[in-house]
Amino acid sequence: MVTSRPSPRTRGVAIALTLLVGAIATAVAYWGMCGEPPMPQPSARIAATPARSIVLPHDEPEFAPGPHRQTFLVSCTTCHSSRLIATQPPLSSQQWTEIVHKMIAVYGAPVPPQNEAEIVEYLTSLRNE
Amino acid sequence: MTPQKLPYVLDRRAWLRWTGVACLTHPLIAGCGRQTAETLEPAGTSDFLMRFPEKVALRVLNDRPPCLETPWSYFGEDLTPNEAFYVRWHLQGIPTSVDLRTWRLKIGGHVEKPLELSMTDLRRMEAVSVAAVNQCSGNSRSLAVPHVPGAQWRNGAMGNARWTGVPLRALLRRAGLKAKAVQATFNGLDEAPLPSVPDFVKALDIEHALQAEAEVLVAYEMNGAPLPLLNGFPVRLVVPGWYATYWIKALSEIVVLPHRFDGYWMAKAYRIPVTAGANETPGKLATKTEPIGRMNVRSFFVRPAAEERLPAGRPCELNGVAFNGGTGIKKVQFSTDGGATWMDARLGDDLGRYSFRRWRGEWTPPAAGEYRLQVRAAGNDGETQTATANWNRGGYMRNVIEEVKVTAG
Numbered sequence: 001m002v003t004s005r006p007s008p009r010t011r012g013v014a015i016a017l018t019l020l021v022g023a024i025a026t027a028v029a030y031w032g033m034c035g036e037p038p039m040p041q042p043s044a045r046i047a048a049t050p051a052r053s054i055v056l057p058h059d060e061p062e063f064a065p066g067p068h069r070q071t072f073l074v075s076c077t078t079c080h081s082s083r084l085i086a087t088q089p090p091l092s093s094q095q096w097t098e099i100v101h102k103m104i105a106v107y108g109a110p111v112p113p114q115n116e117a118e119i120v121e122y123l124t125s126l127r128n129e
Numbered sequence: 130m131t132p133q134k135l136p137y138v139l140d141r142r143a144w145l146r147w148t149g150v151a152c153l154t155h156p157l158i159a160g161c162g163r164q165t166a167e168t169l170e171p172a173g174t175s176d177f178l179m180r181f182p183e184k185v186a187l188r189v190l191n192d193r194p195p196c197l198e199t200p201w202s203y204f205g206e207d208l209t210p211n212e213a214f215y216v217r218w219h220l221q222g223i224p225t226s227v228d229l230r231t232w233r234l235k236i237g238g239h240v241e242k243p244l245e246l247s248m249t250d251l252r253r254m255e256a257v258s259v260a261a262v263n264q265c266s267g268n269s270r271s272l273a274v275p276h277v278p279g280a281q282w283r284n285g286a287m288g289n290a291r292w293t294g295v296p297l298r299a300l301l302r303r304a305g306l307k308a309k310a311v312q313a314t315f316n317g318l319d320e321a322p323l324p325s326v327p328d329f330v331k332a333l334d335i336e337h338a339l340q341a342e343a344e345v346l347v348a349y350e351m352n353g354a355p356l357p358l359l360n361g362f363p364v365r366l367v368v369p370g371w372y373a374t375y376w377i378k379a380l381s382e383i384v385v386l387p388h389r390f391d392g393y394w395m396a397k398a399y400r401i402p403v404t405a406g407a408n409e410t411p412g413k414l415a416t417k418t419e420p421i422g423r424m425n426v427r428s429f430f431v432r433p434a435a436e437e438r439l440p441a442g443r444p445c446e447l448n449g450v451a452f453n454g455g456t457g458i459k460k461v462q463f464s465t466d467g468g469a470t471w472m473d474a475r476l477g478d479d480l481g482r483y484s485f486r487r488w489r490g491e492w493t494p495p496a497a498g499e500y501r502l503q504v505r506a507a508g509n510d511g512e513t514q515t516a517t518a519n520w521n522r523g524g525y526m527r528n529v530i531e532e533v534k535v536t537a538g
Contacts, residue, residue: 053226054182054358058192079221079322081193087175089276099278106397108325 061086066125068118075111075119076103085123093124175281183357185212190280194218194319195359199285204431204450207478207485208260208352209288216359217265217286217373219329219394222320224379227363234300234347234364238313238384241305248363251295251349258293259344260484261369262452263376266399266421270524275411277524284429284531289452289485292367294348298339301385310335310385314392315366318379327393331375333368335385344369344483347380369483370455372421372525374399395420400523407526408519415521423454425528426514428461428488428506433535441497441537447474447490451506457482459509463490467501468516468530474504482509494537505530 006014060081063069076085091099097120103109104116111119178186178200187197197216203209229248237243265286270279280286301313312332321328337343348367349355356362361378368375374394401407402415406425409415428451439445451458461474477487494500505514518529 050230051226051228052355052358052362056193056195056223056225057179057181059177059179059189060192079326081191083189083193084191084196084280087190087281088278089271089281091276091278095278106393107327108323110323 059083064126066122068115068122071115071118072122075109075115078109079107090127091123093120096120096123181216181359183212183359184216185210187213187215188283188285190282194221194223196280197359198282199288201283201285201431201434204285204429204485205448207450207480207487208290211290211352211354211357211360214263214288214290214351214357214360215265215286217280218319218359218378220319220326221322223359224318224362225358227318227358227379229363232363232381234381234383236300236304236383236385239307239310239387240301240385241307242303244300244304246300248349251347251364254295254299256293257296257344257346258291259346259367259369260289260291260480261344261367262287262289262424262483262485263367263373264288264424264427264452266372266374266525267523269527272518272527273520273524274518275520277520277522279524289450289480290351291353291480292346292348293350293353294346294364294367297345297347297366297383298341300347300383301335301338304385306335306385307387309387311388312386312390313338314382314384314386314390315375315377315380316382316384317361317365317377318381329377329394330390330392331377332386332390332392332395333375370423370453372399372424374421399525401525402521406515406519407521409521411520411522421523421525424452425526426453426458426506426508426512427451427528427531428458428504428514429531430502430504430533433502433533435533435535437533437535439494439535439537441494444491444493447492447502449488449504450485451488451504452483452485453506453508453510453512455483456508456510456512458486458488459507459511461486461488461504461506463488463492463505464503465492465494465500467532468503471505494535497538499534499536502533502535503530 061083063082100116100119104111177189179189180186181195181197187199190196190198195216195218199209199213199215203213233245233247235245265282267279268282268286269284270277271281271283312334314330314332316330319329338345346367347364349364351360356365364380366377366380399421400418401421402409403417403419404415428449430449432446432448433439447463451461461476462471463474464471472490474488474490477489507513514528514530516530518527
């Protein structure tokens with residue numbers, strides 16, 4: 001198959017277009033990182049927006065393979081993100097046992113008793129890497 | 130014809146390939162990093178930042194429900210900007226949409242005349258303002274040794290703001306307390322994820338609620354602007370000098386009771402040992418506990434930052450903040466030799482006894498080397514900080530003398 005090489009002019013236009021798209025995308029990302037535009041004065045805001053809404057982002061970390069990972073995933077993320085678990089300090093098997101038991105006994109996490117030990121085993125395995 | 134050799138030949142396929150690569154790398158550049166279990170770090174070292182609505186990038190301890198910590202540099206301002214103010218919710222069902230046309234603050238229970246007040250009603254009442262520190266009970270928990278499970282804050286689960294709203298005592302007077310009212314409970318719009326999870330309701334003694342000096346208010350503004358939704362729009366309770374657990378966000382219901390409230394979040398959670406300095410030992414927990422209440426005295430360095438490099442032989446400005454549970458700061462001192470000798474700091478503008486108090490000092494590192502800088506404050510009630518940190522099972526009320534290590538070179 002013969003591929004015709006684009007002319008220098010076409011190449012130049014294509015390069016310029018790519019750079020422009022890249023520059024716009026970078027500017028958008030930079031703006032997103034740096035902050036929102038200034039907001040209007042409070043009184044005007046109240047009058048103009050009696051109903052206020054936000055949409056919450058989520059970023060829930062994925063968890064490493066380990067024993068009973070599936071049991072952990074279905075049991076432990078109903079009421080809170082897995083990130084709460086990911087940001088805990090290194091905890092012993094005994095400490096995880098107390099925490100998991102509290103989730104079930106105090107907060108009513110719907111976990112059958114036979115799964116408690118499995119969940120503790122998985123959580124403890126995370127720190128043994 | 131010899132093909133021209135260019136440094137970069139842009140044919141259609143190559144263009145598609147490189148644009149595709151650029152598109153894939155952009156999410157990384159835009160800061161939507163992913164943290165997986167493989168990259169878990171010890172408590173207090175994770176720096177996963179993320180922007181939530183109405184907020185700048187904050188350190189994320191949890192995204193559902195949001196627990197977001199203020200980056201340290203924002204404490205260079207006496208009033209913490211609303212968009213940088215830390216966030217902490219307990220229950221997943223946080224209010225993400227509030228319509229002031231239908232929202233009402235209900236006041237009922239042991240009162241003569243139950244009320245339902247709209248935002249317009251509240252703004253028609255006489256307003257007060259108070260500058261007050263809001264600090265999470267578990268601020269600094271990640272620094273506890275041994276480790277305590279829970280939200281792993283560094284020192285940034287706190288902020289100072291000028292809160293504007295209606296005094297709570299004015300609202301209670303309007304409803305008319307019946308005789309023998311004992312406590313008032315406060316409930317927000319947030320809802321539990323399961324029926325078995327206790328709703329987040331806190332209580333204050335009626336005397337506290339009515340005391341003029343306590344300045345408890347229902348705030349609809351924070352630093353002159355409506356509250357961000359994540360900090361409790363449309364109104365929140367403000368309990369100056371007390372830990373933030375009482376500062377109910379998206380306050381929607383006040384119920385006066387003729388007895389003490391025994392809900393979970395008062396009777397079982399947020400309790401401290403009844404000991405000096407709320408101290409206990411891990412192997413030997415205290416048998417008696419009580420609800421957490423007034424804050425203890427704390428002071429911090431904002432400049433220099435931890436691990437900062439300073440030029441030896443040149444004067445450097447030290448500054449930071451101090452605050453306590455409401456008697457105000459009497460004195461701040463700093464040390465540049467790990468606590469062996471102390472110098473008085475200059476206190477900054479007094480924004481009120483419940484507010485951050487800026488302190489400043491000057492120091493010239495005499496020679497190259499490492500230095501341990503420390504700061505301690507004393508309140509007008511005589512309370513001081515200790516050189517050794519307290520410990521309790523909840524990771525609450527840490528107020529040890531803070532230390533920052535710097536290198537001069």
